[in-house]
Amino acid sequence: MNDTAFFTNGETYFFRDHGQFDLLRQRLLPELIERRRKTKILRLWSAGCSSGEEAYSLAMLVDTLLPKRDDWDILILGSDIDETALTKARHGRYKQWSFRMAPPSLKQCYFQRKGDEWTLDKRIRDMVTFRASNLIGETFPGAKLRDMDLILCRNVFIYFGAMAVAAVADKLAAALNEGGYLMTAHTELIGHRVRGLQSRLFAEGVVYQRAVSVSAVTKHAPSIIPNIPLEPGSFLPPCRGKARMGVELWNGNVSTPSLALPLQGGGDKTASTQSTPSAPSAQDLLASARAFADRGDYDQAGQVCSQALSIAPLAPEPHFLLAQLAQLKGDFEQARILLDKTIYLDPRCVAAHLELAALCERTENLPRAQTLRRAALEIVRALPGDAVIEPYETTAAEMARCLAQ
Ligand SMILES: C[S@@+](CC[C@H](N)C(=O)[O-])C[C@H]1O[C@@H](n2cnc3c(N)ncnc32)[C@H](O)[C@@H]1O
Structure with a gap:
């Protein structure tokens, strides 16, 4: 090429x-x-x-x-x-x-x-x-x-x-x-x-x-870099002009965006995300870690994300966020380890497969990159065509087409 x-x-x-x-x-x-x-x-x-x-x-x-x-x-x-x-x-x-x-x-x-x-x-x-x-x-x-x-x-x-x-x-x-x-x-x-x-x-x-x-x-x-959480799914204000005032363009019948994969629902992994009422939950800590990352405070984001991980050691999302932070810091070896763990914890996580494939290409581990892309393709092919793959906001059908090329 x-x-x-x-x-x-x-x-x-x-x-x-x-x-x-x-x-x-x-x-x-x-x-x-x-x-x-x-x-x-x-x-x-x-x-x-x-x-x-x-x-x-x-x-x-x-x-x-x-x-x-x-x-x-x-x-x-x-x-x-x-x-x-x-x-x-x-x-x-x-x-x-x-x-x-x-x-x-x-x-x-x-x-x-x-x-x-x-x-x-x-x-x-x-x-x-x-x-x-x-x-x-x-x-x-x-x-x-x-x-x-x-x-x-x-x-x-x-x-x-x-x-x-x-x-x-x-x-x-x-x-x-x-x-x-x-x-x-x-x-x-x-x-x-x-x-x-x-x-x-x-x-x-x-x-x-x-x-x-x-x-x-x-x-x-x-x-x-204001630290205001974005309102998901409301990317245009009420429609002016032809449409009725006050009609929200985005009426919420399409999935809302999220960087993270949904938290695991069921089995032992869910049990591990529970916390006492007074302590912040793993989800709270993850949200807070993302807010720090939003502000560019990657160190603090990493610390809070690690706390989330200590409460929910089997949740894939903190691993995935830590992998992204590691990549931003240029620590690609750590990112690789974390993405491997994400896949272990959530073998159907398309994003982790693709990010790890990109890392493998970077280090010229092309056979592994190919295996990971093939695995991602199999996962998306098994999904309904209109399922949205987060965080890419791409449908499974579209992603399957791209990965198959
Ligand atoms: C997949 S589309 C992306 C369209 C849009 N940016 C989006 O994300 O929805 C990729 C576009 O990149 C254009 N492209 C590829 N190579 C290019 C180049 N060397 N210079 C300019 N455009 C290029 C292609 O023609 C194609 O229209």
Whole structure:
């Protein structure tokens, strides 16, 4: 395999990964908007946008978070190597498949139906600019691809070899403004150190931030990493415009996002999670560990997570969180041990299989990586096609397709 994309797939849909979109709506975009209130310039980029659902999801978020923006200069850029996908993106016409994980009333708020297609309102289409770009071949930062406040580059690195991942990640980092964010799909950059970026672990996953100057930190400290738990499953505020006021776009009939696997339900493992009424439960400690991790306090997160583990030594979730923390600290051997334990405790945990496979690839243990991916494929194939695989927010059918390739 060389270091360029050898195979690509344009799989995408609106608000893919609820957890990441919750994070964008409730923390990252409000912070960026606040930071840009003086200059009123905001630059967002969906790199590898395929047929546009991701870029338009960003536009809908901006529309709800910043309804009065006439005096703002806002760029929402969608780029892709695939011209056919970009043509589809510019048309803004989508079939039901693009809405498979979207809030039920999204269509009501922003789309017009014609036959079996839904056309996005021109008002939102006009917010997004599309352009062709090969992330590997194009040199940037350059005249256009520069000074970004937020870059989403999700489910794109999976098509690149290790050298291309490193080169593109470095270029994306350099195209960010100070304090700007890079969001990838889960685990895409784990194991890669990207120059100039700090990783921040939220319950919804890792986000990378370009270093902020001391003055900017002082000015924005309260809003940069606020310790407020996100409301799951409410990634857009009540719908305005066409739909009735007060109608929540997300009405809760789809599973809510969570980084963790559900706590084991049954048998000895459940018994081990019980605690006395006065003591914090393993679940409380795990939630608290995630809150520390959200704030970037990985040491404290690790300590509290270890306490959870002492109460519930057979629960897979603390092992999984500790493995993620170990990876963030660059302790890949410890991460490997913890992921092995997670799989031992929950042999059906797809995420642990895939993260461990990525670690094995990193250390060139390719046979083990292959075995783990095959095992993950068998697990997802045994699930109903529409089951959601956490924390990837992907259906079992979709993941099976990807893993089978
Ligand atoms: C699976 S889609 C991801 C779409 C969207 N980001 C998401 O997560 O839903 C991957 C996209 O990456 C694009 N891509 C692959 N290699 C690329 C490259 N070298 N430069 C730009 N885009 C690329 C593909 O054309 C495809 O549209």
